[in-house]
Amino acid sequence: MLTSDQSIVEFKAGRAIVDRLTQSTHRHYLEYAESMLAIYRNGKGRQRRQLHREIELLFADEPDCPVRRIQAFCKLLDDRSIFRTDPDGKAAKLRLDVFSRVTRFHPLVEKPDRLFEHDETKIKAQLADDLGLPWSEIEQGLYADVMTYQALEQFEGYPNASALLSRYNVAQLQACLYRAESMTVVAKDDLKTILRYAKLAKLLHDIVRLGPSKYRITFSGPASVLRQTRRYGVNFAKFLPALLACKGWQMTALLKTPWNTSARLNLSDSDGFTSHLPPPDEFDSSLEESLARKFGPERDGWQLIREGEILHNHQKTFVPDFTFRHKDGTQILLEIVGFWTPEYLAHRRETLKQFRHLAIVIAVPEKSLREGAHIGKNVLVYKTTLKLASLMEALERIRTEKSSR
Amino acid sequence: MTYISNKPISLSFNRGTLLLAGVGREKLPEIFCPSVWAWDSRVGALRCDAIHYAAISAALAGQFGPSLSDEVPKPCRVHLPKVKLPRLRPSQIEALEAWSKADCRGQIIMPTGTGKTEVALAAMARKKIASLVVAPVRDLMYQWHRRILAAFDYDAGIVGDGLSNIKPITVTTYDSAYIHMAKMGAGFGLLIFDEEHHLPGKCRREAAILSTAPMRLGLTATAERSDGLHKDLDWLIGPVAYHMPFKEAEGSTLAHFEVVRIPVTLNQREQATYDRCSRTIRHFILSRRKEQPNYTWRILCKESGSDPQARHAQKAYYLKNSIESRAAEKLRVLEDIFRLHKGQQILVFTGSNAMAIEVSRRFLVPTILSHTRKRERLAVLENFANGAFPVLVANRVLDEGVDVPEAKVAVVIGGQGSTRQAKQRLGRVLRRTGSARATLYEVVCENTKEVQRSRERRRSDAYERPVHRRV
Numbered sequence: 006m007l008t009s010d011q012s013i014v015e016f017k018a019g020r021a022i023v024d025r026l027t028q029s030t031h032r033h034y035l036e037y038a039e040s041m042l043a044i045y046r047n048g049k050g051r052q053r054r055q056l057h058r059e060i061e062l063l064f065a066d067e068p069d070c071p072v073r074r075i076q077a078f079c080k081l082l083d084d085r086s087i088f089r090t091d092p093d094g095k096a097a098k099l100r101l102d103v104f105s106r107v108t109r110f111h112p113l114v115e116k117p118d119r120l121f122e123h124d125e126t127k128i129k130a131q132l133a134d135d136l137g138l139p140w141s142e143i144e145q146g147l148y149a150d151v152m153t154y155q156a157l158e159q160f161e162g163y164p165n166a167s168a169l170l171s172r173y174n175v176a177q178l179q180a181c182l183y184r185a186e187s188m189t190v191v192a193k194d195d196l197k198t199i200l201r202y203a204k205l206a207k208l209l210h211d212i213v214r215l216g217p218s219k220y221r222i223t224f225s226g227p228a229s230v231l232r233q234t235r236r237y238g239v240n241f242a243k244f245l246p247a248l249l250a251c252k253g254w255q256m257t258a259l260l261k262t263p264w265n266t267s268a269r270l271n272l273s274d275s276d277g278f279t280s281h282l283p284p285p286d287e288f289d290s291s292l293e294e295s296l297a298r299k300f301g302p303e304r305d306g307w308q309l310i311r312e313g314e315i316l317h318n319h320q321k322t323f324v325p326d327f328t329f330r331h332k333d334g335t336q337i338l339l340e341i342v343g344f345w346t347p348e349y350l351a352h353r354r355e356t357l358k359q360f361r362h363l364a365i366v367i368a369v370p371e372k373s374l375r376e377g378a379h380i381g382k383n384v385l386v387y388k389t390t391l392k393l394a395s396l397m398e399a400l401e402r403i404r405t406e407k408s409s410r
Numbered sequence: 411m412t413y414i415s416n417k418p419i420s421l422s423f424n425r426g427t428l429l430l431a432g433v434g435r436e437k438l439p440e441i442f443c444p445s446v447w448a449w450d451s452r453v454g455a456l457r458c459d460a461i462h463y464a465a466i467s468a469a470l471a472g473q474f475g476p477s478l479s480d481e482v483p484k485p486c487r488v489h490l491p492k493v494k495l496p497r498l499r500p501s502q503i504e505a506l507e508a509w510s511k512a513d514c515r516g517q518i519i520m521p522t523g524t525g526k527t528e529v530a531l532a533a534m535a536r537k538k539i540a541s542l543v544v545a546p547v548r549d550l551m552y553q554w555h556r557r558i559l560a561a562f563d564y565d566a567g568i569v570g571d572g573l574s575n576i577k578p579i580t581v582t583t584y585d586s587a588y589i590h591m592a593k594m595g596a597g598f599g600l601l602i603f604d605e606e607h608h609l610p611g612k613c614r615r616e617a618a619i620l621s622t623a624p625m626r627l628g629l630t631a632t633a634e635r636s637d638g639l640h641k642d643l644d645w646l647i648g649p650v651a652y653h654m655p656f657k658e659a660e661g662s663t664l665a666h667f668e669v670v671r672i673p674v675t676l677n678q679r680e681q682a683t684y685d686r687c688s689r690t691i692r693h694f695i696l697s698r699r700k701e702q703p704n705y706t707w708r709i710l711c712k713e714s715g716s717d718p719q720a721r722h723a724q725k726a727y728y729l730k731n732s733i734e735s736r737a738a739e740k741l742r743v744l745e746d747i748f749r750l751h752k753g754q755q756i757l758v759f760t761g762s763n764a765m766a767i768e769v770s771r772r773f774l775v776p777t778i779l780s781h782t783r784k785r786e787r788l789a790v791l792e793n794f795a796n797g798a799f800p801v802l803v804a805n806r807v808l809d810e811g812v813d814v815p816e817a818k819v820a821v822v823i824g825g826q827g828s829t830r831q832a833k834q835r836l837g838r839v840l841r842r843t844g845s846a847r848a849t850l851y852e853v854v855c856e857n858t859k860e861v862q863r864s865r866e867r868r869r870s871d872a873y874e875r876p877v878h879r880r881v
Contacts, residue, residue: 013715071715072724097786100776104799107774111800112748121749125772132774148767151781211452227425227592228620230448230457236592236616319454 006242011077012180016262021270023181024074025174037063038166045082045160053088054153077180081172087159091150099146106132171279175249178278179242181270184260186233187225188241193218194253196315197324202247206240212317220315235261249280293326293341299393306332307400314338316360323356325365335404338365341391364403366396419474421467422481426592426620428463430470431455442469460595461646464624482622485540485599488578491563493535495528502529505652509533509627515648517606517628524654526629527554530602531561533627539599540578544587544617546605552784554581554604569594584608587617595621601647603628609646610639618646671852672747674739687726694723740823741772743853747821748773748801755794757820758803765823766805775801821851 013024026034044059057079064070091097107113110123117124133140148154163169182188188208192199199222203210208224215221224244226237241258248256255273262268272278293311300309310328316338317323325338342353357365368385383403385395419432433441433456435449441456443466450457458466463482470478498506505518506529514537520526534541543558545551548571558566558579567577570586576594601621603609606628609618618626628647633640644650676684698705713720748756760766763779770777776790776799793799802817 015712068718068721069716071721074715094783094785097783101786101789104774104776105793108798108800111773111775112745112752113773114745114749115742121752129774144771147771151763151767151779209452227427227450227457228459230450230452231427231459234616235613320452 007077007080007176007180009180009183011073011080012183013071013073013077013177014181014184016264016266016268019266019268021181021260021268023270024177026170027174031069031170034170035166037067038169041078041082042162042166042169045086045157046162048157048160050156052153053083053155053157056082056157057153077173077176078169081169081176082160085161085163086157087161088155089149089158090155094150096146096148096150099143100148103132103136103143103147106135175246175278175280178270178272179245181260182241182245182258183238184235184262185238185241185258185270186235186261187223187229188244188256188258190222190224190248190254190256191215192220192222192251192254194311195251196220198251199248199254200315200322200324203244206244206247208237208240208244209320210322212315212322214315218310218314233261246280249274249278296327296341296391296393304393305397305401307397308332316363318359321356321359323360329400331400331404333404333408335407336364337400337403338363339368339396340365341368342370364407366399366403368396419478420481421470421478423460423483423596423622424457426460426595426616427457428460428466428482428622429453429455429457442466442473459619460622461619463622483596485597485623486578488538488540488564490535490538493562495531495535495561498528498532499525501654502532505529505654506532506536508652510536512648512651514600514625514627516626516651517630517633517643517647517649518651519630519633519653521654522631526604526631527557530604530627530629531557533602534558534579534600535562537600537625539625540597541580541600541602542587542594542598542621542623543579543581543602543604544584544609545581546584546608547780548583549778549780549782549787550604551581551583552787584611584614584617588614591617591620595623598623600625600627602626603647606630606643606647607633607635607640610635610642615642615646668848669850669852671854672743674743674853674855676855677739680738684730687730690726691723691730694719739855740853741769744769744773744821744823747819747851751819754800754819755797755817756801757817758801759820759822760803760805761823763805766803769803769823773801775799775803777803777805779805818848819851820849821853823853 015022040063041060044056044063048056048059060079060082061075064075107128110128112121113123113125113128114121115125129140133143136143149156163172190199200210203222203224207226209226209229211223211225213221213223224241226234226240228234228236248254252274256271258270258272260268260270297309297311302309308330310330311326314328315322315324323340325340327339327341329337329339331337340353340357357367364383366383366385367381368387368391371386371388374386383399385391385399387395419430422429422431429450430441430447431454435456438444438447438449438456441447443462446458446462446466447456448458467480467482471480501520502525505520509516509518509529514533518526518529520529530543543551543554543566545554551568551570555566555568558564558581562579564579565577567575567580569576569580569582569590571583574590576597578597580594580598582590598621601618601623603618603626607630609615609628626647628643633643633650675681695705695710698710702709710720710723714724715721744758758766758769758775760769766777766779769775776794778787778790782790790799790802794802
């Protein structure tokens with residue numbers, strides 16, 4: 006992530022416009038990105054300040070490039086680099102050694118005279134002799150532990166020039182969110198992922214249902230109800246890549262400008278930002294995917310809705326994998342439990358207890374069951390995949406029970 | 411959704427705030443000090459900032475009786491293996507008593523070098539309760555660690571500099587305190603804010619707001635801030651309990667001192683570049699102001715992204731700055747000062763890390779920079795103290811409070827013109843060391859903006875009395 010000093014954002018009529026390099030506006034930046042990657046790829050052994058200087062020179066004649074953009078690029082390149090650090094404190098030892106050796110010659114003067122006879126150049130040459138190294142090497146090592154003097158060891162890099170530009174665009178959005186006081190997301194799909202990652206980013210939420218499968222979720226932190234604070238800006242920034250990887254959402258963040266006024270940042274999944282975040286729990290989704298495919302849009306009067314409902318009781322939320330709605334209005338929720346640890350299952354049971362007034366069917370893999378476990382009547386046990394027939398049977402049984410009650 | 415609960419009422423610490431659960435929203439007006447509370451529908455409880463804990467906890471206990479369970483972690487008593495403090499001077503005793511009388515919530519304002527740290531250590535020894543010391547930079551944090559070790563034989567915890575080791579007595583920096591207070595805000599009974607003028611900043615103040623600590627002590631030589639935010643220290647810490655004016659200190663505990671300004675001229679090439687840059691900026695701004703009378707530097711920076719001419723002017727400005735701070739002539743002047751004071755300990759302050767390293771590489775003298783590790787820092791300071799190292803170069807990290815023994819001569823190269831910095835820097839050379847006069851050299855570039863900064867510095871009251879001499 007970038008620092009606030011590298012953030013470029015313009016505030017116009019209460020809206021935040023974040024710096025973005027696109028194909029249509031900044032086609033020529035692809036070439037710059039290529040050159041920047043080349044500088045780092047060929048930069049092994051060079052000092053950080055030298056690399057930064059080269060990137061700077063690259064843009065010397067580019068009219069469309071603020072200083073902050075250059076610094077941001079340097080940061081993103083450094084983020085994927087390993088620089089030689091000085092864990093054994095070699096530089097510090099060298100310094101103490103060198104400085105102790107010359108104290109008796111202090112001060113080293115430019116032009117010696119009768120009173121001060123210690124010529125800078127001569128003493129340095131003599132010191133190099135004593136240590137058995139050329140002076141240039143000693144001078145290089147003297148401050149090798151200072152960030153800007155560190156040498157590049159390895160550059161992990163970005164797959165290609167456009168990947169660097171994509172990362173830049175997302176990083177600028179993130180840096181803009183450091184100013185955010187709250188964030189509101191209106192979401193239709195991927196509710197589960199959105200909530201899960203917000204929780205990982207330590208955000209609190211407030212959920213309002215806007216319509217079938219449509220929710221407004223407001224994210225903020227504990228102290229946000231007491232005063233406006235930018236304390237959670239970093240949390241919003243950490244959460245953003247996950248949001249960008251999701252589908253069907255719109256986001257508005259409330260920001261504080263440097264002039265202490267308010268502004269909004271608006272974003273949606275159609276803005277075309279690409280995130281480097283892998284989808285969470287691929288196992289989970291592949292199992293769900295196959296069931297949804299087999300079920301089809303409608304079957305025996307039942308309709309399947311993916312991740313349709315958020316059940317919430319304060320900060321405890323539960324988004325079942327599927328909602329089944331019968332044409333007579335009966336609604337049954339299905340949660341598929343993958344292969345999990347006993348602790349996870351116990352935690353899941355606790356959550357479900359809070360929502361036991363609802364009709365929830367749980368599908369559990371046979372392997373996850375303890376020996377001789379008591380199987381509740383709303384629990385379906387499956388071997389490798391959930392069988393449609395047993396699912397339909399359970400749905401019908403619960404519906405008849407409900408209507409007869 | 412309204413929250414109705416039969417659960418008992420509980421007060422707990424939650425990430426820098428207090429949660430009062432089991433009390434419905436409608437009860438809010440009846441609760442003690444309703445203005446500090448807010449209903450948090452996200453968790454179905456009342457919430458307030460942790461700083462209010464001392465004010466509300468007793469009142470809530472009175473109001474709800476045994477049905478209230480106070481789950482906020484209480485600060486523990488601290489066992490100090492030993493207490494070895496120097497005898498406090500009368501002014502220090504006065505300060506400590508004034509703070510105690512103010513319910514242990516207040517600020518002590520004393521000039522640099524008059525023993526604020528000792529007053530704080532005495533307060534810790536008297537209270538023997540879990541305490542957190544917040545210092546501006548890492549060096550000062552480590553210094554507090556050493557002082558606590560020396561005074562109490564207690565190895566304090568450290569939060570900051572990549573460490574997160576919380577103990578009943580812990581030292582940290584303002585930046586780390588801002589980040590971690592949400593986590594550690596409930597464990598301490600006493601907060602000590604060293605150089606408290608750093609606290610009221612927009613973010614940093616949260617270090618005080620997110621903590622439940624009932625006792626708070628702020629220390630500084632100069633509480634004023636140009637933005638006026640120092641007024642907030644009255645509620646973040648407590649009102650000023652004791653104030654010793656600067657002039658009272660001079661002559662009694664501080665040495666006499668003299669300020670010598672040495673103007674240096676840029677070499678021909680530097681001066682030519684400098685003048686060219688000045689012209690570029692002036693022409694650019696004048697031409698813009700013809701169309702846009704209130705054209706400012708801020709607009710220029712904004713436009714520098716899209717306007718090559720604005721960018722050119724911006725670059726000229728940065729180049730000018732770098733000429734000012736790194737002029738080769740300054741190194742030559744420094745050589746003269748080193749010759750003049752051969753045999754005396756000299757402190758050199760620079761305006762930047764880069765300049766500090768440059769001085770170090772030229773004269774092969776040690777530096778203390780913000781990233782200097784503990785072991786090296788100790789070795790350098792010790793060798794400087796015992797006279798083995800004749801010179802110590804530092805960037806701004808030595809500005810405040812770092813104990814530097816026995817320096818009679820200081821040189822300032824570059825640096826900004828704020829009153830506070832001038833006072834802090836003077837404090838370094840003015841420690842009581844016999845009757846010898848201390849000297850502060852200011853090396854500034856002639857015909858540049860630095861001269862003006864130097865004049866600004868001298869306006870501060872610290873400079874009113876001493877003799878000024880031009881070389």
